[in-house]
Amino acid sequence: MKQNSLWRKVTQEEKSQIKKDSKKVLIEFASKLSKIKAKESHIENNSGTREEGDGWKTDKEFKSTTLANAPFVEDNFLVAEKGAWKK
DSSP, X not given: OOOOTTOOOOOHHHHHHHHHHHHHHHHHHHHHHHTOOOOXXXXXOTTSOBOOOOOOOXXXXXXXHXXXXXXXXXXXXXXXXXXXXXX
């Protein structure tokens, strides 16, 4: 089996540095995100739901191109693993 040259065992010291760096990035991102003052783009009615609209127009070949590039397609639907990213 060929070993991926990008993979290697990470030391505990490196793990703690990665955690520290990622926490710093998340805090900075959250801080900048909280400064954004934008009006929400949807309008809710009195019951708290949005009215259905016409949707948006897409390229005529978008669906066929997307399905052609998808790894798994069944009956013109994309098939994806549910919650695979949680593992």
